[in-house]
Amino acid sequence: MMEMQHQESLGRWDGLSSRDASSRAEAMEFICQEVMRKVEAIEPKKAATPALGSSPNSDLNDILVHLLMLSRRCPFEDVRGRCTQLLRDIQDLGIRIPRPLGSGPSRFIPEKEILQVSKVDASTQAIFEDAFAALHRLDNISLVMSFHPQYLGSFLRTQHYLLQMDGPLPLHYRHYICIMAAARHQCSYLVNLHVNDFLQVGGNTKWLNGLNEAPQKLQQLGEINKILAHRPWLLTKEHIERLLKTEEHSWSLAELIHAVVLLTHYHSLSSFTFGCGIMPEINCDGGHTFRPPSVSQYCVCDIANGNGHANHHDDLLGNQEMCGEVEELMERMKQLQECRDDEEASQEEMATRFEREKTESMLVVTSEDEECVPSRDISRHFEDTSYGYQDFSRRGEQVPTFRAQDYSWEDHGFSLVNRLYPDVGQMLDEKFQMAYNLTYNTMATHKDVDTSMLRRAIWNYIHCMFGIRYDDYDYGEINQLLDRSFKIYIKTMVCSPEKTTKRMYESFWRQFQHSEKVPVNLLLMEARMQAELLYALRAITRYMT
């Protein structure tokens, strides 16, 4: 309800995303007047009934919330200033103004570490402005990613192309598919974001009641959404066939590719969202409060994920012990690099190592204790809640290992995507490479470290969890480079991101900077996306041949 209402007023906000300072000022002026008018209108009433939530009031509240968002997130200095000023003025009039809940865009990363919107270099500023102009918002994900402006640019470009530019699917379908994908992981943040967008492009409110209210066509997508999100290796050409067979609600190949790219993108983005503890947007539910600050901190998500304040305590202790962790890791990397040649594992040994890694990844137990009950709100977007990640090599079903050399993104996936959905292949390719090669050659306090080995280990470990094997990789390396807590984090984030907790985030690589942990998250996200995409594309290729 909230989202719907604040959307109304959005029309007026558009002027603020203009690059032209004078038109921004003009739009701002207009908003000021509007707000003041509203404030004056409720003034007398307010004296009589101070209760919050009466209808003209909530309308105003939405505007105030939006102003609050702008005052924090708008990339334009002048707008931020004016909004802050305006809010202060309103407060002086005796109106209760909202304040943001939580601190900063991420729960895991202290706000001070993340780039302030106000202090960015020119290139990041340009990216922010682009994003703001396209969406009239700058979301928390972008802010967290802005540790790596180069990647952020590529990411936003791709996302913008997928959601806004020419493509086989109509706009509201796209957003609905995003909702479907994010809902699979109960990622309320992304769901909320796209519910807004969905309504804004004219989507039917009814669809939001659940998948069974959506058109048949989208309902049919539910199946592969489910499989892709949790057990992509089970996707077969029959699934594709079912979607494409000619009938009223069938999909075209191009549409399907578009949908698949969207699904995988949002599955992995959900991983990132949870993995970095992205906070709800200020102007969405749970991102702000009108309560005075004295009321104790309360955040639904925090409680659901067991992130009370209590956690901070043992982290401090842990930190002490874990000194030297980085050095140890670097030592091992060096060793691996050096003794590669003298100790040549037999082929069988290599194969077993892969199997072992695969099986071991099963043993990395994700915190099962808390049965995460998805809030009603989100669960209506997907069916079959019980369907979750299942370990690749568990139970009798023998799914053959996916050989990366037989179906790789570079050789096969790219061509297929680019053929059916032009330019997207290029963008994804760029994004994958960017994430894979993202390094500043630092490890915690150490400079000039070649991290390629570590990155490859992470990438292959994730693919290993999805049953993708690289012939030319010695899976023994993973065991040496990734410690248990890191593996737990990876596995949780990739397979059941909704269970990621702050404790997990903090317990791996304790000495590393947040700016180094974020690229790991990006790497995880892209690796997961590629893995899902490979399975989906392979199924489509098989269908086509």
Added chain:
Amino acid sequence: MEKMSRVTTALGSSSITGRTMFCHLDAPANAISVCRDAAQVVVAGRNIFKIYALEEEQFVEKLNLRVGRKPSLNFSCADVMWHQMEENLLATAATNGAVVTWNLGKPSRNKQDQLFTEHKRTVNKVCFHPTEAYMLLSGSQDGFMKCFDLRKKESVSTFSGQSESVRDVQFSMKDYFTFAASFENGNVQLWDIRRPDRYERMFTAHTGPVFCCDWHPDDRGWLATGGRDKMVKVWDMTTNRAKEIYCVQTIASVARVKWRPEKKFHLATCSMMVDHNIYVWDIRRPFIPFATFEEHKDVTTGIVWRHQHDPHYLLSGSKDSTLYQHMFKDATRPVDKANPEGLCFGLMGDLAFAVNESLVSSDAGRKPYPGGDRRYPFFSFKKPNPTEQFAHVSSALSVFETDLDSSRMDWFVKTAQLYLLSGKPFTELCDHNATVAQELKRPQVRRVRTKIIIRITGTANLNVSAFSFSMKEMGPESRLERCKGESRPDNVHLDLTSFPENEETEGSDGPTEYMFGDAELDDDDLYPMEHDNQTVPEEPVYTLPPEAFQLRHEIIDNPSAPEHLQQDKADSPHVSGNEAEVACLTPIESFSLISISQPLYSPHLHASFFCPIVREMLSHYAERGDVQMAVSVLIVLGERIRKEIDDLTQEHWYMSYIDLLQRFELWNVSNDVIKLSTCSAITCLNQTSTTLHINCSNCKRPMSNKGWICDRCRQCASACAVCHHVVKGLFVWCQGCSHGGHLEHIMNWLKNNSHCPAGCGHLCEYT
């Protein structure tokens, strides 16, 4: 050395025999290679490593190199190469990064000879030196190339590409020391085998990975590369900078490229994804493959010419687990299926026409353009662009330019706009339309309209002869007869061409000249259009009609058809490729079938009697490309005629007419036609995509469908930025700032201002 090998391997093509054949492999193949004497082929893949003998009728499995109970990953081959000098020597590139050599001369079952595990990543390619027995080169995913001396245990030199993965390495056929390497980032490097420190030359060949490269077997400087960007490029490496001399655009990423032996300009390609065929291209003719082999059911992974001096045998292995030998003579030749003619309309009505040159010349001789007095004002023969082709095909391109002044479709547009199709009594409609036609100087059309009145109203006081002479399909005898019977056979005499026999268009001095649909379709030639503006026959031309001609008489003195005798014959040109195309109905045998006989004169005819005649007439018009007439008459006559013409035909006419109208952007008229049509298939056109989504201009929310007020922000949604009133009608808005208003207001405003009237500061533009 090189000379020697040439001599020993240069077998006459006669010594190789065989046919197109295939055999099933147990597993998908990744690569194949042949031995020097073209008698055996090795197939390698993840789960297969076998040698087959090529026999006359079939492949025979000779040897399985995959031995051992638990084959290791060393057997999982990404590439294989058979040494071209040493019959017993093979090398494979394994997906786990190993380079393995195999010696077939070994007595044991396991033929593995040497194992090099120096590469860290998958080895994509191995390549033996063409003449040197012990030199092997490998290129790997890890970005390194290594040169091995097979007499030593390890590589003799390592070349670092300083960039991403190596996809292909190829020794030059001519330069002893040179090899080329292609990379995943789109680069190609040339190396000197003696200098591992730095490449000799590097250039960017493709966007995205270069999957393969191949040196020309004869020409020293030519290197062909194929990439993920779906291109095959041929580079001339003899110059200082690598120069792209040929480029072939294929439909899928190029996985392998191999020059065809003994044919300087031919090369074979296969793709890695989506496309399963093998193409042989003539690089000088990059738009259509010279030959295609379509046998495989899954992507082709390896191609190799069976013998290095025989261009007729191609071997291929595929993911579909088959090994094929293709005979060149069995290949499909796409060029045979290609349409040798091309026809295209330009924006301004120009017409370009390309055709096999031989056809043009022979045509010209065979078919003299009829009528010496004809003018062909815009028949310009542009330079033929002969291209050298394998099948000795060359095309001529002709461009027919229209005279821009001759607004040739004006009549169509005007009549379309002016014809009244409904809303008045029937006779008035006819009258009106007749007048319109008259004004637009299309007398014949007018007459038809008039005639319809006569016929259908069928009033007794009509001069009966009006019927008879309105029949354009009269047999000659009856015509004469009637002429005699006429009190005043009018001096207007139309000598009309009709085309029951697909005849060449013969000239007529009549007012109407049509473009003949059959011209382009049957004869590969085109008569663009004919103008005959000034022929105004002053006196009746009484020609005895030859077979193909039929005369049509018009009696003008009919009281109910008050027309002028003055017949301005200047007729607007009729064009039309378009019309001819869209209106090509099944030709009706001949109009002369209807011979009207005496009973016609009976004054008590029922209107329905004429229906067949009208029907014929309409089909006649439609067939001649004037669907406008057919449809207009159809609509005006409505029920009276509808039953006579079968629905399909009607629908066809309607569709054609609507299509035409829409091409001329006569949306309103076309909508009228749709509305008035009685064809259910047509009326339902109006019911598709009838939703117009609008968003409120204030809150940007979609408007619900109730009136002009947005129910969310409770404001008038579409207020005019100039007068601030609600716009109910034509609303024009700027796509930049989304402000707008009444069409005229905005037009006026923007005449004097450049800024948006809403004051948003946007520089709107009205175009």
